Amino acid sequence: MDYAKQYRLMCPGPVNVSERVLNAMTRVEIGHREEEFSVLLREIHRNWLNIMGLPEDKYAFVAISGSGSSANEAVLTSAIGADDVVLSLATGEFGRRLGDISKIYNPHTICHHQDWATPLDLHAIEAILAAQHVDWVTMVHHETSTGELQPVEKVGALCAKYGARLFVDAVSSFMADPLDLQRANVSIMTTSSGKAIGMTPGLGLVVGERAVFERAATLPVRNYYLSLARHYDFYQRLGQTPNTPAILLFVALNEALRIILEEGVENRFAFQAAKVARLREGLDGMGLHLLHPDHVLSNAVSSVLLPTGLEFEALRAGLRERGFIVYSGKGPLKGKIFQISTMGAVDMYDIDDLLAAIHDVISK
Numbered sequence: 001m002d003y004a005k006q007y008r009l010m011c012p013g014p015v016n017v018s019e020r021v022l023n024a025m026t027r028v029e030i031g032h033r034e035e036e037f038s039v040l041l042r043e044i045h046r047n048w049l050n051i052m053g054l055p056e057d058k059y060a061f062v063a064i065s066g067s068g069s070s071a072n073e074a075v076l077t078s079a080i081g082a083d084d085v086v087l088s089l090a091t092g093e094f095g096r097r098l099g100d101i102s103k104i105y106n107p108h109t110i111c112h113h114q115d116w117a118t119p120l121d122l123h124a125i126e127a128i129l130a131a132q133h134v135d136w137v138t139m140v141h142h143e144t145s146t147g148e149l150q151p152v153e154k155v156g157a158l159c160a161k162y163g164a165r166l167f168v169d170a171v172s173s174f175m176a177d178p179l180d181l182q183r184a185n186v187s188i189m190t191t192s193s194g195k196a197i198g199m200t201p202g203l204g205l206v207v208g209e210r211a212v213f214e215r216a217a218t219l220p221v222r223n224y225y226l227s228l229a230r231h232y233d234f235y236q237r238l239g240q241t242p243n244t245p246a247i248l249l250f251v252a253l254n255e256a257l258r259i260i261l262e263e264g265v266e267n268r269f270a271f272q273a274a275k276v277a278r279l280r281e282g283l284d285g286m287g288l289h290l291l292h293p294d295h296v297l298s299n300a301v302s303s304v305l306l307p308t309g310l311e312f313e314a315l316r317a318g319l320r321e322r323g324f325i326v327y328s329g330k331g332p333l334k335g336k337i338f339q340i341s342t343m344g345a346v347d348m349y350d351i352d353d354l355l356a357a358i359h360d361v362i363s364k
Contacts, residue, residue, distance in 0.1 A: 007320070008346075010354055011327040012144050012172060012301045014194045014201045015344025017252075021199050024255035025248040032247055038239030040250055045235070047257040048207065051265055054181065060213050062231040063253065064204040065246040068171035068192030071204030072098060074226035075167055075188055076138075077105050079212050081219045084108065084135035087128060087164070089155065092116050093145035093330050098138045098169060105222060110134070116332050117146040117292055122154055129162040136165050142173035145330045147303035147339065149177060149296045156185035165212070171195060174205075175260065176272050176300035176343055181207070188212050193249065196272065196300055196343040199256040202249045272299045275342040275351060282355040286362070291337050303329070303337045307362060312338055318361035324354050 009016050030036040041063075048061045064070050076098070080086060086106050088099030090113040102109040112125060120139075128134070137159050141152050152168055159166045165187040170179055174191035175198075181189060188208030194201025206228065213232040221227060225243060234242045260268055276299045280290065283304060291303040306312060312328045315338060319326055329337040342351065 007325045008323055008350055009325050010340050011325050012339055012341045017199055018345045021252050021255050025252045028251055030247060032245055040254060042239050044254045047261060051257060051260055058210055059207060060210050060232060062206045062228060064226060064231065066204045067201065068190060068204055070226060071190035071206050072169055073101055074206060074228050075190060076102050077223040077226060078228040079188055079216045080106055080136050082106060085133060086136045086138060087112060087134045089120060089139040091118050091120060092143035094169060095140040095143055102138060117148060120150055126158050129158055129164065134164045136167055138167045141168050141170040141179055142177060142298040142300055144172040144301055147298055147301045149298050152179060153184040160185045172300050173298055175268060177298050178269055193253055197256050198344050199252045200249065202246050203253060275346060276302060278348060279340060279342055279351050286359055300341060300343050302340045304340060305337055310362065315361055319357055322357040324357055
């Protein structure tokens with residue numbers, strides 16, 4: 001098997017990356033303790049907050065060499081204290097994963113986990129918050145396993161009402177679906193490099209209120225490498241990372257952020273919405289239906305019901321032969337859906353070609 005074969009990655013991650021981002025990684029070789037890396041890191045910090053429209057005096061950004069899960073674990077082990085009461089919300093695989101990690105480190109974790117792909121029960125959540133003190137609420141913005149968006153702003157309003165902080169996993173939604181941290185009362189958010197930002201995987205990214213990072217420095221150390229307090233302190237004092245970073249990924253990240261700023265944030269969101277609309281319209285034209293199309297769906301991933309009589313493995317193999325990669329459903333949705341992503345370096349012609357390939361596989 002040729003591991004270097006080029007595929008069009010229409011899966012929820014990793015994503016195809018533009019030549020401009022890939023080429024950026026080959027242009028420089030710098031030391032991570034040199035001035036050049038500090039210049040790079042500070043530019044990333046400014047660009048990130050600029051894209052999100054966040055004031056630098058109130059918010060800070062940290063990049064960790066690792067996956068999106070590393071960013072989540074960093075928050076759950078260093079921004080949240082062992083004595084904090086955590087309410088974990090989930091309607092799918094990745095929300096449940098937040099709860100599973102939290103239970104390992106935070107014994108006072110309460111799980112409100114619903115059936116997959118069900119709208120969050122806001123009345124039940126408010127009843128929990130009203131009945132007892134909760135320090136943190138954790139949730140996923142886009143539940144990748146179902147393709148559905150969660151009502152972050154409504155949960156944020158409940159957190160404000162009852163005095164809880166809100167931690168949101170936006171790993172697969174950042175730059176695919178808008179999220180205003182200030183308006184939604186989000187204290188800290190995580191995402192990953194290898195999704196809608198449009199670059200290679202390998203960086204866990206955290207943005208949050210400076211007060212949260214500063215509080216982390218007062219909590220007992222429970223994770224050395226993923227300590228947000230250490231990352232925040234090294235950046236603030238030195239413009240560096242505490243450990244040897246994946247330098248070339250930082251270069252690629254900054255190039256991807258430059259592209260977003262050149263395009264315009266609203267234009268990027270609009271293009272992502274247009275791509276997914278074209279995909280879903282084409283699927284509908286073939287008689288393929290979305291999982292719960294009446295729910296609030298993300299612009300990042302489409303969960304599509306498998307046609308009667310067609311197993312996912314046959315579809316996957318047929319599309320792979322034609323140069324496309326799609327993913328199967330997880331958990332209770334395994335064998336019922338397949339998932340298509342339009343994140344990353346995907347253009348309209350890629351979507352049209354994929355639709356033609358799906359039609360060809362199904363008809364044969």
